[in-house]
Amino acid sequence: MKKIIGIFLALLPFSFCAKEKNSTLPKSIETKNMEIQNKMEVATFAGGCFWCTEAVFLQLDGVSKVVSGYIGGNTVNPTYQQIGTGDTGHAEAIEITFDPNKISFGELLEIFFATHDPTTLNRQGNDIGTQYRSEIFYHNPFQKQLSEDYMALMTTENTFEKPIVTKISSATKFYVAEDYHQNYYNQNKTQGYCSYVITPKIDKLKKIYQDKLKK
Numbered sequence: 001m002k003k004i005i006g007i008f009l010a011l012l013p014f015s016f017c018a019k020e021k022n023s024t025l026p027k028s029i030e031t032k033n034m035e036i037q038n039k040m041e042v043a044t045f046a047g048g049c050f051w052c053t054e055a056v057f058l059q060l061d062g063v064s065k066v067v068s069g070y071i072g073g074n075t076v077n078p079t080y081q082q083i084g085t086g087d088t089g090h091a092e093a094i095e096i097t098f099d100p101n102k103i104s105f106g107e108l109l110e111i112f113f114a115t116h117d118p119t120t121l122n123r124q125g126n127d128i129g130t131q132y133r134s135e136i137f138y139h140n141p142f143q144k145q146l147s148e149d150y151m152a153l154m155t156t157e158n159t160f161e162k163p164i165v166t167k168i169s170s171a172t173k174f175y176v177a178e179d180y181h182q183n184y185y186n187q188n189k190t191q192g193y194c195s196y197v198i199t200p201k202i203d204k205l206k207k208i209y210q211d212k213l214k215k
Contacts, residue, residue: 040064041100043108044071044137044171046091047116048124053094055185055198056115056205061214062102067095068177068184071137072169080178086129093137095174103212105143109150111209112136115201119162125197137171144168 047053050068057066070078073090082088096108116124118134138144147168155164185198206213 040097041105042139043096043098043105043143044093044139044174045096045108045112046071046093046133046135046137047112047118048092048132048134049127049193049197050092050094050177050181051184051193052124052198052201053112053116054183056111056201057094057096057108058183058186059202059205059213060098060103060108060111060209061212062099063096063108064099065097067097067174068181069093069095070131070175070177071172072135078175080181083131084129086131088131090131090175091133091135092131092177093135093174106146106150107212109136109147111205111212113150113154113166114208115205117160118164118166119160121165134166136166136168137174138168139171144170 045053045057054066054068057063070083070088070090071093073083073088075082075088075090078088078090083090083092098105098108116134120134122128122130122133124132124134136143136147138147151164151166151168154160185194185202188194189199
């Protein structure tokens, strides 16, 4: 049975990668109504190294699966080595399968912007290259409109105090990355990159979005 619900997207109080603002921000923006069906949906985000983004979204209640992979390029069945050259045009990305009755696309979008820096072109920290770009790959007109509206609000509010460079593109073919990239953080927590880059993101996620985490 279908039901109509209003989607409210809370403006993130601060970003992990941006200076916290002292001014009062709008608590939420209301978007157009959307029919939510009793079925799983998909969101695709690129926000730097997929080891980081995968680890973040796996923590969320309502997210049933997160797959690391490549999207947005021209090479068929690209490998990690090919992606690393920056020549294929692909971005490291994650494909999120979620239950919209438990967590909305708007909430996923908020957490996406809160857990990476959307102001650095083709770069996240020391990871440099087009494969590390910030990009939203929408799967339907609603995702496209909400992404545009949210970015417009953050720009108006000067949330990050620098221009947002995140691209919004229609989802194309998503290529699943090699097996060793899947669930990477949970299997390699003591590895240097995981300890110094990913663990702090997870800790802040737990602090800010505790009510959205899996029990």
